[in-house]
Amino acid sequence: ATASGKTLVGELAGIPKAMNHKKFIYLTPLVALANQKYRDFKKQYKDLGLKVAIKVGSNRIKAKNELTIANKSAKNADIIVATYEGLDFMLRSSRYDELKNIGCVVIDEIHMLDEQERGPRLNGLVNRLLRIFPDAQLIGLSATVKNSRQIASNFKMKLVEYDQRPVPLERHLIFTKNEYEKNSLLAKLSKKEFNTLSSKGYHGQTIIFTNSRRKTHSITQQIQKRGLTAAAYHAGLSYSKKVKIEKDFANQKISTVVTTAALAAGVDFPAAQVLFETLRMGNKWLTNNDFSQMLGRAGRPTYHDRGKVFLLPELSKEYDNESEEEMAIKLLDSDVDDINVEYSELDSYEQVLADISSIRNADIRNLESNYKKLETPLMFEEVVNLLYDRKLITQHNNKPSVLLPTKYGRAVSMSFLEIPKAEYIKKHINQDPLRIVESIEPFDSAYVSNRLVTRVAKALKTNVSTRLFADSTRTILTSGEVLAKIDAQYADKLLAMQIDFMDCKCKERPFCCCLERNISHKIIKRRLYGWGPNRISKEFMSLYDIHIYPGDIFTWLDQVIRTLEAISRIAHAFNNKKVSDNCNRLIKKIEQGK
Incomplete structure (x- = not known):
């Protein structure tokens, strides 16, 4: 269940290990969330004498109003907070001696396995952790996993289910005639909630989800015109702006935050109410799992007596031959979907190469055995043959069944590169490096x-x-x-x-x-x-x-x-x-x- 104190469960397992000279690793999907946890843990466990390090693998641009994070050495750390990619980088580079003696690894938001890009990488990372650190305790945390028994079995975990929500949740459906009426309702509902004090003494605050950054600003303006304090919040804002909004919301200076559905995973606002201005994420309908995650943002036990969710579909509005009102009813009736990790061909190459780069003296039989458990579009032999052909892997001189990465292969794996991009770099290696960057990673958000x-x-x-x-x-x-x-x-x-x-x-x-x-x-x-x-x-x-x-x-x-x-x-x-x-x-x- 959401708002049920999952993080505390992870800490209860990890901190005693850290106190007994074993490392506690806390994994989270986003840099901002990792940084928040890093700050929290440093403050919380300072008096216990525990040292905390952070590994995020990015955020090195020095710029006014932006967050620069310098990765700290994990060697002497008791607690390591990392993004999935930050830890995976250490494994792929085969520089994980400083991680020896791991006691506990907590994987927060493990339902990210369902994400198209991140899912295969997270699945690969968890499997690599199981093989490299077989004695470490692994704990997956999530509020929304339907096939939790299967996921637990896949990762050799024991399932602990808790389906009680500490704060009751009301769900409401209001049909709107047009955008004007919808904006008016968004403002009225936000105002009414903010004027309501909980028994804990907090004003009810609102998160409004919409499907584009432009709309976060236009909806915010409409709400402000009606005399409410509101802020647009999305990934395009500078770090300092986002932090100011987060602090103002926490201090109850802002009644309403308008954000994009795409940022739902990174939004940690203690809201009493969630309003769905649309049921789309970008130009696609919300999935049942997206919807469940988003409505779970309403109601916090330390702040609120109940959470409220309002869907405001616009009558006669259609996308992909389906009306908003039909989709609203479908989502309200829905349960979360099973989480399935779907591999593309490129994912298959990347993950086998990552295994060979991470697992020292990787045996081809073990690699194949693990690969066969995955739902992939390619046979294991096809993947290995391509990695050989591209000179990304080679055989051990004395042990033919052991596969090793070439220098090129390790470089590609450490860089989280898709094979075609790696081959492009290799082919154009003597060109101006900036021209290569502009060709394979052009800026696309204008x-x-x-x-x-x-x-x-x-x-x-x-x-x-x-x-x-x-x-x-x-x-x-x-x-x-x-x-x-x-x-x-x-x-x-x-x-x-x-x-x-x-x-x-x-x-x-x-x-x-x-x-x-x-x-x-x-x-x-x-x-x-x-x-x-x-x-x-x-x-x-x-x-x-x-x-x-x-x-x-x-x-x-x-x-x-x-x-x-x-x-x-x-x-x-x-x-x-x-x-x-x-x-x-x-x-x-x-x-x-x-």
Whole structure:
């Protein structure tokens, strides 16, 4: 059940181990959650003399208003807080001697096994932990797992089920005629709840879930117009803005937070009420598991007497031939779905290579035996043959049944690279590393400003997407008709956009990759001049009416560093010191912003 103190269960198992000189590892999916737990544990267990370390594998960009996390050595730590990837990196690099004597590993949010990208990696990580540290106690925590018995069996865990919710939950369904009525209801419900004091003396606060960042801001404005304190909260905001909103909410200065469904896993607001402005996540319907996680945010035992959930479907609104009212009833009637880990071909290659990189002297028979337990699209032999063909693995000289990673293979595995991207890097290793980054990890979160979209839509009498990289937007923004019909100041912005980012001779123009690559190039160039994400964001708005959130620039620059590290590792594997050194020099400049 949600709000039932799962973290405490993990601590009750882990802290006694830490007190007896065995390491307690706490795993969480998100950097922000890991950082929060790291701060909590440092404060809570300082008096017990326990040392705490953090391993997140990212967040090294130094920038105003952003969070920089320096990974701490785990060697002398009693408690290690890590993201899944942070710990997996240590295993894949085969540098886990500092982890010996593990007593307990807690895997929070283990239902992430169901996620398309993260699921196979988490499944692989847990299985590697079982094989490398067979004496460690593993504990999986989740509020929403239907096939919990199967998951427990897969990971050799004992199932402990607790299905009582400490705070009762009310579910309400209100049909709305249109968006205006819906916004009015969102404000009324938020106001009514905030004016209600619980028996513990807390105002009732609200989380509103919607499906786009743009809508978090527009809904927030509508609520503020009706005299309420509200804030939009999403991944594009700077770290300092997010922390301020979290603190203001915790101190009851804000009645309502409007956030995206995609951020549900990272939202830790003590809300009494959850309102669903939409039942979609992006452009897809919510799954039963998503819905269960989100409504579970309503009601906390230390704050509230009850939790409330309201679904506000709009009558006659349809997506994928299904109406919102039908979907609302379906979700309210639903139970959570089984969690299944689905592997793609690329996942299969990555996980077998990760096993060979992590498990010292990995025996092919054991690898095959474990692989056969997974639902994968490829035979084990096919996976191993490709890894051989790409020179990612080799046989042990004296033990033919033992598989070892090549230097290249370990570099690829440590970098969490898909094989095609690794092969691209290998093929273009002597090119400018930044060109490689811009080709395989281009920036993809840019939007046309609301004012420019409004003017273009009015001039053409058609709907225009705010997503800059959408095909329809590219077509409209490069047409002569638009330039002729809109005000000169906006026509100038479009011309500047075309000249700076789309002045190519590609046959596919405007559907080629030049727009993404050139925007990526400009962001990196500005960073190398010493600019921070805020300043870069302001320049794009000023010159082109392109809206880029500072938080997205920060996150992407972090990804740029990880990709440069991957290029450096691969260059090092082939003894290309010049490229490796160049990458390391660029990494320092991008980290420091100079």
